Amino acid sequence: MWRGCPVPFAMYTVPKLTDYSAQALETAAADCVRACADEAAGVRNEAELKAFRDRWMGRKNGVLTQINDLWLKAAPKDAKREAGRRVNQIKAHVEDILLKAEFLRLELATGTPLRSGRVDISLPGIRRPIGAEHPVLRTSRELVAVFQKLGYSVADGPVVETDYYNFESLNFPPNHPARDTQDTLFIAGQQAKPPRERLLLRTHTSPVQIRTMEKMRPPIRIVIPGTVHRNDPPDASHSPMFYQIEGLAVDTNITFGDLKGTLDHAMKEFFGSRVKTSFRPSFFPFTEPSAEMFVSCFICGGSGKRGTDNAPCRPCKQTGWIEILGCGMVDPNVFEFVKDNGYDPKKVSGFAFGMGADRIALLKYGVDDLQLFFQGDVRFLRQFS
Numbered sequence: 001m002w003r004g005c006p007v008p009f010a011m012y013t014v015p016k017l018t019d020y021s022a023q024a025l026e027t028a029a030a031d032c033v034r035a036c037a038d039e040a041a042g043v044r045n046e047a048e049l050k051a052f053r054d055r056w057m058g059r060k061n062g063v064l065t066q067i068n069d070l071w072l073k074a075a076p077k078d079a080k081r082e083a084g085r086r087v088n089q090i091k092a093h094v095e096d097i098l099l100k101a102e103f104l105r106l107e108l109a110t111g112t113p114l115r116s117g118r119v120d121i122s123l124p125g126i127r128r129p130i131g132a133e134h135p136v137l138r139t140s141r142e143l144v145a146v147f148q149k150l151g152y153s154v155a156d157g158p159v160v161e162t163d164y165y166n167f168e169s170l171n172f173p174p175n176h177p178a179r180d181t182q183d184t185l186f187i188a189g190q191q192a193k194p195p196r197e198r199l200l201l202r203t204h205t206s207p208v209q210i211r212t213m214e215k216m217r218p219p220i221r222i223v224i225p226g227t228v229h230r231n232d233p234p235d236a237s238h239s240p241m242f243y244q245i246e247g248l249a250v251d252t253n254i255t256f257g258d259l260k261g262t263l264d265h266a267m268k269e270f271f272g273s274r275v276k277t278s279f280r281p282s283f284f285p286f287t288e289p290s291a292e293m294f295v296s297c298f299i300c301g302g303s304g305k306r307g308t309d310n311a312p313c314r315p316c317k318q319t320g321w322i323e324i325l326g327c328g329m330v331d332p333n334v335f336e337f338v339k340d341n342g343y344d345p346k347k348v349s350g351f352a353f354g355m356g357a358d359r360i361a362l363l364k365y366g367v368d369d370l371q372l373f374f375q376g377d378v379r380f381l382r383q384f385s
């Protein structure tokens with residue numbers, strides 16, 4: 001109607017309503033829908049369609065948003081219900097008009113009639129296959145669930161960390177090999193910053209221990225799942241990015257016995273009640289004493305041999321034991337960093353542990369190459385659905 005007219009087309013503007021009677025609302029709604037249909041009729045190409053969609057449906061200042069503000073939000077209390085009904089009606093009309101405009105544009109672009117009346121409804125629909133949980137994330141979630149049942153809550157923290165949280169506050173001495181650029185991926189261009197503020201990709205989930213203790217007073221029991229990064233070239237058992245699960249319990253009178261009991265129970269929950277656990281002395285900067293925990297091999301049952309032909313069991317290297325995690329009693333030096341928040345090392349004690357979710361997934365699903373988890377090959381992942 002207005003096309004070809006030399007006078008510029010007056011675009012519809014949303015009027016403010018003073019009269020909220022049913023009659024007035026109906027007239028205002030009809031005006032609005034008519035204006036929308038008129039504008040849609042002028043849409044001829046993709047750019048005009050986009051402009052039309054933005055003008056009417058734009059979240060910030062689209063006509064529908066304005067109507068919502070000017071008609072519904074501003075409506076007096078007793079007219080809200082009716083105004084809401086009208087606004088919803090207008091919304092449905094506008095969506096319908098937009099859909100038709102999209103159809104029309106497609107017809108013009110392709111030269112194929114697509115009008116709703118001519119759509120072949122006997123054609124098969126679009127199949128949307130249901131996805132499956134990634135095996136590493138599933139393992140991580142299952143492990144987290146074991147600790148949640150014990151009353152642990154899930155804590156989270158940034159992947160890009162400062163040197164302070166990743167190393168210093170966790171009692172890493174300045175020349176500890178993990179601080180070496182060979183292992184840690186530092187963010188470039190930070191030489192001007194003091195060392196403790198320099199950013200890096202966290203090499204373990206342990207910084208979340210300090211971050212949580214800064215926020216929450218004892219007692220705490222947290223489990224921390226997340227990704228970590230190290231400068232390791234990818235191979236069958238290494239990846240520059242991998243998944244850890246970390247745990248921390250702090251209270252009065254927590255002993256190494258609590259640590260052993262908790263982890264033994266967790267491993268039985270996860271791998272089955274027949275597995276045994278064994279603790280061997282180790283070293284970590286942030287725990288003292290420290291230990292590595294082994295579980296009896298759940299693949300060969302601890303015998304080191306598999307199957308009827310007594311083939312050597314590879315996952316446990318025929319020892320009957322698999323190393324699963326590192327753990328220990330929180331070093332008092334770590335508590336010193338959060339002493340002011342109630343973590344006086346003379347009054348509280350705690351234990352911490354950390355394990356690789358991807359490594360456990362490898363063992364659990366009998367996968368022999370870590371890279372398979374990160375390549376996104378659907379043929380591999382489909383086996384876990």
Ligand SMILES: [Zn+2]
Nearest residue numbers: 297300313316
């Ligand atoms: Zn074995």
